[in-house]
Amino acid sequence: MRLAAILAGVLLAACGGNVRTTEPVQYDLGNLAAKVTEAWSGSRIPIASVDVQAASWLSGPGMHFRLAYAEPLRRQSYAESRWAAPPADLLERFLRRRIVFGQPDFSGAGCRLKLVLDEFEQRFDDPQGSKMVLEVRALLRPMRGAEILSKRAFLVQKLAPEAVARGGAAAARDAVQTLADELGGWLDEIAREKPAILERCRS
Numbered sequence: 001m002r003l004a005a006i007l008a009g010v011l012l013a014a015c016g017g018n019v020r021t022t023e024p025v026q027y028d029l030g031n032l033a034a035k036v037t038e039a040w041s042g043s044r045i046p047i048a049s050v051d052v053q054a055a056s057w058l059s060g061p062g063m064h065f066r067l068a069y070a071e072p073l074r075r076q077s078y079a080e081s082r083w084a085a086p087p088a089d090l091l092e093r094f095l096r097r098r099i100v101f102g103q104p105d106f107s108g109a110g111c112r113l114k115l116v117l118d119e120f121e122q123r124f125d126d127p128q129g130s131k132m133v134l135e136v137r138a139l140l141r142p143m144r145g146a147e148i149l150s151k152r153a154f155l156v157q158k159l160a161p162e163a164v165a166r167g168g169a170a171a172a173r174d175a176v177q178t179l180a181d182e183l184g185g186w187l188d189e190i191a192r193e194k195p196a197i198l199e200r201c202r203s
């Protein structure tokens with residue numbers, strides 16, 4: 001019995017030595033205050049809310065990458081790095097601050113902007129270089145109802161300054177900022193070319 005207890009203790013100690021004691025590094029989109037405080041001028045479509053939904057494979061906080069030069073069909077995640085929240089949550093938080101609360105005459109009225117996040121990964125085209133790939137589908141809907149007033153797909157790619165998770169996070173920040181600018185341009189275009197939608201969102 002005593003020998004068995006000693007052996008069990010040795011096994012537990014060995015297993016304990018393999019347990020990871022350090023937490024994964026967590027990344028977010030950084031301090032985007034400078035962008036958030038930029039008021040949206042012009043005759044853009046008034047937006048009351050922004051909602052971001054993600055594809056099922058992006059529902060968790062994993063930082064995804066793809067070695068396109070070696071295994072183009074394999075999606076992988078960094079073992080030692082994570083997003084501070086699922087990508088859809090990070091994107092939604094930023095876009096709400098930028099688009100909704102960045103409107104100089106925000107009154108709570110307007111249309112709803114729904115985004116479907118299809119891709120958010122660091123893609124390596126070779127071992128030394130990578131880029132962040134951000135793909136979304138944007139749907140403009142009235143305050144009530146499921147009617148689609150306008151829609152557009154967006155693809156944003158930004159080179160990463162480093163071929164590691166930290167570089168991917170920096171490129172993600174740049175990609176999200178660019179996406180916000182492109183969404184603003186799209187809403188401007190709608191306001192110019194489809195006045196009926198503009199008036200409907202204002203009413």
